[in-house]
Amino acid sequence: MKLIDILTDSQSSSTVVAIVGCCGIGKTALARKEWPFQDCWTLLCASAGLDKEHDKENLREIVITIIQRCNKVPLAIKIIGGVLATKDPTQAEWQQVNESELWSLDLEDIPGGMKKLSGPVYMAYSNLPYRLKLCFLYCLQLPEGFVISQHVVTQMWIAEGFIIEEENDCDPQDIADRFYRELVLTNLLEPEIGSADMTRCTVHGCVRSVLQLLIKHRWFGKNKWASSIEEAGNLTRFRTVICKNPLADRGLDKVFMGRRYLRVLDLTGTGIRHIPGSIALLHHLRLLNLSLTQIMELPESIESLRNLQFLLLRCCNGLHSLPEGISKLHNLQCLDLEGSAPQLVLPSLVDLKQLTTLCGFIVNHKEVTEKDVSGWPLEDLEHMNSLRSLQILKIDRVVQFTRAQEAALEMKSHLTQLDLCGSTSDMHLHVPAAEARRLHGVLNSLCPPGCLESLKIASYHGRLFPDWLPQLPSLQRLVLADCKFCESLPCLGQLPQLKFLTITGFSKLLTIQRGRYTGPAFLKLEHLHVDDMDKLESWTGFQAGDFPSLIKFHLDSCPNIESFPACLEYSKQLTSMKVVAAGSLIVIGNLPMLKELIVQDSKTLTTVFNLPSLEVLMVIGCSGLQDVKGLRCVKHLRIVDRELTRLPDWLTGHASVLQTLTVFGTEELLGMLVPSGKDWPAIRDIEKVYGNLTDGSPFFTYTKKMGDFQAFGEQRDLVVRSVVDHQLEGWSSHFMARSFISRISMHNTIKWYLIPLLATALVLLLSMVEEIKVIGVFLVFFAIIACFWCLYFFSICKASN
Missing domain, CATH: 3.80.10.10 (Ribonuclease Inhibitor)
Structure with missing residues (x-):
């Protein structure tokens, strides 16, 4: 029996009803845009995991053919790269993909722009194992634009029965997580922009379009969309309802x-x-x-x-x-x-030993384990040894560290994610030394197992962190938030697997210290986010070789920091940096691999220099920036400033290499950028320029290649007058002005002359003539004149462009 037939069989039906306001299939320009061959080569090798030069040379001819089959469309190349990633890098394996019959799939219903994608998309889909097909088809059934969260969609797969326990991997959640990762690696699920760990994805609109057309008659023919509960009233056999209205x-x-x-x-x-x-x-x-x-x-x-x-x-x-009945839900x-905090916590959780995820566990007030409706006793967690994810709130309620030991966290061999949070009220303006020692003892007793991968400690009011924190061998993600009384950090740099580190809300921390140990610090750290550190002044002890894997660095609301760790100058991986509200920072420079830099609300910043790989620069509210040099590769520049009245002088030196310039500023500033303005020479050679007012409304756009300058809204007449009155130099400027004025002239001529003239003549004729046939002739005659007149002005506009 074919897969689709199995899916739509009455015994295994999994039809989804999505109750939404509207739905549709989105098309993107990416589906039809072709890339240069070298970019396609790089993308295919990266998507297929082909990193050895020997393999690249050995498979070169096949790769060239595959790129041609993909029509140099990046989305098609990414998807076919995901297919090739599942194959051995041998000529036989890759040639099998290259010679697949699915390349020549003939589909009449698919629009021309989508046909370039149909072969790779259907090949990627066909390459999926049976159970993985079920999971991906389920994702296609979700409403378009639905952000697929890993923990949500994997739960849906388990609930639908798509995940079957295997002999060597008995935990359904592990299997579902593996399926999710495989769909991401095949590029059928696309990580959401900004989702560094790929836990939030979408189905690309083009992939959805192609697959829905490919299998609509067998699978999607039974999909039901309803705009209300009433409309869904007669649907009785569906198994999923997602209501958005x-x-x-x-x-x-x-x-x-x-x-x-x-x-x-x-x-x-x-x-x-x-x-x-x-x-x-x-x-x-x-x-x-x-x-x-x-x-x-x-x-x-x-x-x-x-x-x-x-x-x-x-x-x-x-x-x-919460009702008592929850304690009887043994499955x-x-x-x-999380985020609910019921005032009365009635049911006991002690019988829910099978729980794998428990978020929002509130610790009760009582010193002993008597009944307390304000929370649960920690001993309820003692026998929950299947827990994978646990969030404990209000840990400061624990009176003695011996009570914290009753949770037996160290014995939970499946626990990979743990949040330990104190009370979030602002009442703790001062914590006595004895209270700080008690809180440290409690946190020390909540020692997690060595398998922990993600840890968050928030609103902790002790002064020292627990001894076990630097000793977690599998920890990959660490968030330390609102620990306002901690004056130092433990030696986090020696955590061998740490990839994501966020430190925020430390009111008393003066310096971030490296610590004393051999080897590079933060060996695998990829993302570092430091935020809301009022007193942070420096980084101490860091040396060349530290942070060797750092990719993204985000510094926010640290008004006293004057510099970055010196070791970043030697980083070969750091490509993205965002600096916000760094009130004492003066210089940013000597970052050889940096490709994207965002600086915002840093008034003291005066110099940006020696960033030879930088491609994207965003300057927001940094009016003090005066010296920018050594940016040989910058392609895209955005300036947002409410104070500037002229473009900064440093822009002129980079205009020749810029592809796009976007300016958000006052009308005075933007007026300087029109062809008659003083700053026009600084931007006239940039490929594309966008001018916007500070509220985001467009002021003008300029395209050098087309010699095209367009103004918007109330600025149109002002700009037209400046173009007409100003003697533009050079053929391209004259051509640009003629193009712009011809469009304005055509619009105004039709609006103010043609339409009133025709309307007046038509009314006079209708009042004088009574025969219907004659009236019809006149109507046709005037319609023909109007058409010819419009075509004439359209031809003028087209010629000028």
Whole structure:
């Protein structure tokens, strides 16, 4: 039996109902844009993981052919590179892909622009294993533009039954996470811009379009889209509901009645306040997401949902209590209360030993384990040895460190993600020494296992960090936030696997020290974010060879910092830097591999120099920047400033290499950039210039190649007068002015002369002539004149362009 037939069989149907306002298939210019051959070569080798020169030379002819088959379209090359990444780098394996019949797939329904992608996309899809096809098809069923979060979509796959436990990998979540990573590596899922760890993705609009057309008759023919609950009322066999429209409480009964196949119910952000008791009818429900709703309580009948695996209640601010019935959900794997903080925590969690994710666990007030509705005792965590992700809130409530030991975190051999958070109130203006020692003892007793990969410590009011923090061998992500009383950091540079580090909200930290140990510090760190450090002044002890893997560095709201770690000058990986509100920073320079630099609200910054690889520079609110040099490769420049009245002098020296210049400024500044303005010579040789007012509204655009200058809005007449009155020099400037004025002339002529003249003549004729046939002749005659007149002016405009 074919895969699609299996998918649409009544016994395994997984049709999705997405209740949305509207839906459509987006097309992007990327689907049709061709790249230069060398860029295509680089992209294919990177996507296929082909990094050895010997392999590149051995497979050169096949790679050239594949690039030609992809029509030099980057998206097609990325996708076929994902297919090749699953093959051995041998001629036989790659030639098999090159000679696949899917390249010549003849699809009449696919538009011309999409046909360039159809072969690679369908080949990537066909190359997926059976279970992975199920998971990807499920992603295609989600509403267009839906941001696919790894932890959400993997839960949906498990709830739908797509994930089957394997002999050597018994945890379904591990399998689902592996499937997600494989879809990202094949480039069928595209990481969202800014998602450094690829945990948020989308399905590219072109990929969605091609695959929906390829398999619409077998699979998507059963997909149902509805704009309201009422419209979905007759659909009884669907298994997933994702509701995005505002929803009244009364509509839920219509969803629950007769929906015995429903497995996934996502009502995120719908504004509902009440869940009816009829939810107990959904015997097969595996996932219930009520995040960002206004519900105040859950019905006791929720205990009937014995198959429920995932209960998500994030940011339900009105939720004041939880029903006792939750403790009877023995198949529950995920309970997520992050951001909800119910005032009455009624059910015991001690029986939920199978939980793998628990977020929003609030520590109670009691010194002993007596009943306390304000939170749970830490001993409830003792036997939850399946936990993979855990968030504990208000750890400062723990009176003695011996109580913290009752959580037995060190014994949880599957725990990979841990958040330890104190109270977030601003009442802790001063913490006595004895209180600081108690808090340190509590945190020291919450020692996690060595398998931990992600750790967040937030709102910790002690003065010292726990002894175990620098000794986590598998830690990859670390966030230290709002630890306002800590005056020093532990030796984080010796964490062998650390890739992402965020340090924010340290009010008393004066310096970030390297520490005393041999070897390079922060060996694998790729992303460093330092934020909201009022007193931070320096980096101490760092030397050449430290931060060897650093790719992105973000410094924000550190008013006293005067420089970066000196070792960054030797970095061969640092390509992106963002500096915001660095009130004492004067110079940025000597960063040989930096490609993107954003500087914002740093008034003391005067010099940017020796950035030989820089391609993108954004200067926002840095009016003191006067000296910019040594930027040989800069291609894109953006200047945003409310104070500037003239372009900075340093721009002239880089105009010849710029491809685009975008300026957000006052009308006075932008007026200097028009052809009659004083700063026009500085920008006239730039390929593309965009001028915008400070509120974001467009002022003008200029394209050098076309000799085209366009003004917008109220500035049109002002710019036209300046172009007409000013004696432009050179043929290109004259050509540009003629092009601009001809468009204005045509518009005004039609608006002020042609239309009123025709209307007046037509009214006079109709009042004088009574015969219908004659009137018809006159109407046709005037219509022909109008058409010829419009064509004449259109030809003038086209000729001038």
